[in-house]
Amino acid sequence: MTAIQDEGELRRLLRTVDPLNHQQMTFSDCVATLSADLVAVLGRGLASATAPPQPSGA
Amino acid sequence: MGGLVNEEEWSDIIRYMYSHEDATVLIVRVKELARATRGGSGGGGGGGGAATAKPGNTSARTPRGAPPPAKPPPYRLPYASFLKVLLDFQLAGHQQFLSHFLRLWREYDPEARGVVAEEAFRRLVLALDPSKDAPLGQNNTAALAAPSRLNRARRGCLGGAAVARRATPRQHTHRVFRCV
Numbered sequence: 001m002t003a004i005q006d007e008g009e010l011r012r013l014l015r016t017v018d019p020l021n022h023q024q025m026t027f028s029d030c031v032a033t034l035s036a037d038l039v040a041v042l043g044r045g046l047a048s049a050t051a052p053p054q055p056s057g058a
Numbered sequence: 059m060g061g062l063v064n065e066e067e068w069s070d071i072i073r074y075m076y077s078h079e080d081a082t083v084l085i086v087r088v089k090e091l092a093r094a095t096r097g098g099s100g101g102g103g104g105g106g107g108a109a110t111a112k113p114g115n116t117s118a119r120t121p122r123g124a125p126p127p128a129k130p131p132p133y134r135l136p137y138a139s140f141l142k143v144l145l146d147f148q149l150a151g152h153q154q155f156l157s158h159f160l161r162l163w164r165e166y167d168p169e170a171r172g173v174v175a176e177e178a179f180r181r182l183v184l185a186l187d188p189s190k191d192a193p194l195g196q197n198n199t200a201a202l203a204a205p206s207r208l209n210r211a212r213r214g215c216l217g218g219a220a221v222a223r224r225a226t227p228r229q230h231t232h233r234v235f236r237c238v
Binding site: 010013014017018023024025026027030031034037038041042 | 155156158159163167172173174175176179180182183186
């Protein structure tokens with residue numbers, strides 16, 4: 001889980017979402033770039049509510 | 059594509075692809091649909107060898123023998139209908155998963171242009187930051203209220219490898235996107 005706090009992390013995200021600095025970041029671009037953090041946010045919320053399911057062996 | 063899927067087959071597929079919790083929901087949905095389909099179409103097998111029955115794992119039902127009348131009617135449905143149940147389930151997961159982000163996005167894209175510039179993106183990212191109490195506390199209230207639905211959404215959404223690695227409890231979940 002990466003806390004997006006520092007400028008370096010923000011710059012990294014910006015390079016990913018807008019590598020050519022077009023200043024035109026679409027919804028899909030943002031979702032794709034931030035998906036891991038979206039999951040982390042939800043996962044953290046879930047962890048406080050219920051324990052996340054464990055991976056099955058299969 | 060036009061064939062029928064037997065209960066044994068579709069339930070195996072669902073159990074393989076989904077967690078127990080999701081599989082339970084999906085099985086109920088598929089059964090309801092199969093029941094409705096059966097009610098509409100009479101109930102036979104449709105005279106088809108196209109029912110995709112694999113020779114290895116089916117019960118002893120030979121093509122020559124008449125179907126046993128005393129058995130309970132099978133939950134059999136067209137493949138397209140089965141696929142639609144899965145896709146609807148996935149779509150609902152996507153919508154649920156993205157609902158929080160979508161609300162945020164609309165705040166930072168009030169004119170609904172569909173794109174944001176760097177400054178708005180920065181604020182968006184900071185609003186998502188879980189370490190910041192204020193925006194998260196406000197925006198996640200609704201999301202946290204339904205953990206089981208979120209759970210499903212989290213698994214079903216995005217299909218990205220990062221999602222699958224970081225939060226997907228069953229590694230095969232993202233196969234849904236390839237299969238369907």
